[in-house]
Amino acid sequence: MKKLFPTQEIGSLAKPSWLLKGLRGQPLSEEDIRELDTWAKKLDIQGYEEIKQLLLKKTISEKKLRDFAALFNIKFFEKAGLDFVYDGEARRIEMYEYPMRHIEGIKILDWVRSFDNKYYRKGACVDKPRLKGFYHLEEFVFVKNHTSRGVKIPITGPYTLADWSFNEYYESRLVDKIKDFRERKKIAKQDFVFELAREIIRPNIIALVKAGAKWIQIDEPAATTHPNEVPLFVDAFNETVKGIDCKFSVHICYSDYSLLYPDLLEMKTDHLAFEYANKKNYDDLKLFKEYGDKREIGLGVLDVHSNEIETPEVVRDRLLYAYNLLEENEIYANPDCGFRTRSLDVAFKKLSNLVRGAQLARENLS
């Protein structure tokens, strides 16, 4: 019998100061060392003393440090009790810039505001995009070799990469062909999205599946940004995964999910991981019922933008609400999104309560 409410993470963890300073070759403060000591002991990470000494001497190689950070995050998720884990995106700058730096034809420009004082570096497509090399393979193989839990690989999808980038190459090709500004942008966007789907994301996925990947989560936070482009988003997703034998999920956060339907029904995905805790609005789940969508749901039960720790009882109640509403969908328990913006302490407490809450929900139904 299948386990009810399997628990999963969604993506990133915060990068601790000892990691960032270690990568820059900077000396660690007493506080950094204390944090490293505390967590390494708590997570029972083998070989940690050697890493610590290398960090203190500033002689650690980037590969060794990245491997340790990945192992640290795997153990972090395991200790919290999750059923499906990855490496907390320890090797990635973040979900956008990391893949873009592996694509020829992309120029990374300066910062653009996301909100308040939060910025990201935006890429501009200045030439035909070509893959420099598989950019998730090494991290996946490492995770696979260091955990006995289920593994799910988060990958940023083609639509989001295109939507978060400037599109100089495809727009400039059309300047003399399409006079209307609006139509030109529309066609140029389609060309860009499909090029990324076929030439960048799909080859990465094929390489991962050949290496043994069983479940890949395609992150598409931009999916509903342009409501009229939802069909483009769905078509690009399908083009990306066409004919590949693997479980696929799509993760979309901070969105109006009603904009995705009915097009989303055509998407070749097995699992939909959505955010609900931030809005504290689980009424959106009725959409699944309304459209007869019986696929797996990754239910966001932890707000990743708040330090308030959800109790196990709150997690339980959210899961049971979804379970009772959607009897035919398999419900997974997860945070709304990655925990990049929370401290490790907050993330750990939240994830531990996620696991306890899922257990309470199971007990309630047993």
Next chain:
Amino acid sequence: MVDIQLTGIFPRSNELIRATWDYEKGKIDKETLENKIEKDTKRIIELQLQTGFRYITDGMLLWQDLFRPFIENIEGISPGPLTRWFNNNTFFRKPIIDNKLSSSRTFLHEYIYVDLLSENGHWKVILPGLFTFVKLSADTYYKNFKNLIMDFSRIIKAEITNLTNRGASFIQFNEPAITWCTLTKEEINLAKEAYRFLIDDVSARTCIHTYFGDATPILSPLLDYPVDYIGVDFYSTTFEEIREISFSKGLLCGCIDSRSSLLEKPSNISSFIEDVNEYMKPQDMVISQNCDLEFLPRNVAEKKVKLLAEVLKMLEGKL
């Protein structure tokens, strides 16, 4: 007459961005951060003056988003969740209206470098449009479009009076929501009345700017609104579809794309403006970006501003 102007929040310099992070980490104090913001504001003002702007803005570097000064100062509003800002990878704090709106004092001048602007001539203020504020807020108190828009108008009216008394001579209302939401006839009329009340006795030039969406369906009703200019984002509205509309007002022509790093060819833009002028015959024209330049890195935004001067030069004697 043809003018060139900014339409919204200008991107911060890399130096200022780093300073905001240093401030958040406690590495610099508030005064140091404020000095850096002021220094950056001066650069933005200087850029506009050098480019030949008649009405300048301060770049709105103190505004975290278009609504934030109002959330921080109006009683009855509290900050809500981060919410996507239309079709952008940018987020704003949703205003939660949970009580009657009131304000015992004016506050917007604390978010605008009035002194820096005033010493340099004509200046422009950009405010959230009434309709956009109402539609993007989560209202749990009024539950009535008319009452909410009128109460908000009263507060904005006091702010406009204060700002025009301090020298503001161009007031622009940013109304992206007006192209996104389906408006009932009643809402169109109520918003018109609210605007009439708002700017009835305002001496400054006024503008409603529509962007991020197709303005075609709303353009004719908007031309009845009591403002001097209507703004159109020509990267979201197809020129061919609106060119036959008799444009009885000034046009803020959003023809420089603030959401693309590709620099427009000045000749293409000037040729487009000539077409717009020939068909739509606006009373006068403001050539501008389609929306806030903050969607671009600072160095690209500056290039797009300078591009306006080239366009203007090409149009000399042609309109």
